[in-house]
Amino acid sequence: MDKRSEMHRRERRRYVIGYGGSLLLTFAVFGIAYRFGIETKGVYLAISLLGLAQLIVQLVYFLHIDRRRSSREDLDLILFSTMVLLIIILGTVWIMGNLAVRMHTFPM
Template identity: 45%
Template sequence: MTDRQRETRMYLVGFGLALTLTLVPFALVHWGLMQGRTLAITIAVLAVAQIAVHLRFFLHIDLSRQKREDLQLILFTVLLLAIMAFGTLWIMGNLATRM
C-alpha cells in the first residue's frame, strides 16, 4: 500500500467517524431516545470523541515523540480557553447574585 493510499484511507476513516459522531447526537435528540442530564453528558462525551478524531485523523497529531510539541501546544490552548470560559461564567454568576 502506497503512502497516498494509506493517507486517503486515514481521511476516509476519519470522515466516517466524524460523520457518525455528528449524526448520533442529532438522532438522540430527534427521536428522544434520551433526555435531561443523560443526553447532555452523552453529547459532551461524543463531542470530546469527535475532537480526538479530528486531532488524530485530520491534523495527524498523535503521541509520537516528534508530534508531542504540537500536542502540548494544543493542550495549553485548551487550558487557556477553559480558564477564560469558566472564569467568565464565575464572574457573571457572581455578578448575577449581587444584582
C-alpha cells in the first residue's frame, strides 16, 4: 500500500516537473519576445531553440518517451516521422524559395 502511494507521488511529481519546465520555457519565450522585440533573427533563433526544448520536455515528462529499451519503438516512430517531416518541410522551403528567387519575387 505504502509502496503504491509512493509510486503515485513519484509519477505525479513527474507531471508537475514537466508542467513547471514547460511553464518556465513558455514564460522565457514570451519574455524574450516582449523584452527584445521579434524583429531580429537572433531573437527568433533563441525562441525556436526554447520551443524545441519545450517539445523535448513534454515528450519526456508527459508522453513518457525516453531511451529505455521498452519504449524504443515509439521513439523510432517519432524519429522516422520527424525525418519525413524534415524532408517535406525543408524540401518545400528549398524548392519554393529557389523558385521565388528565380522569379524575382523574393530578394535574397
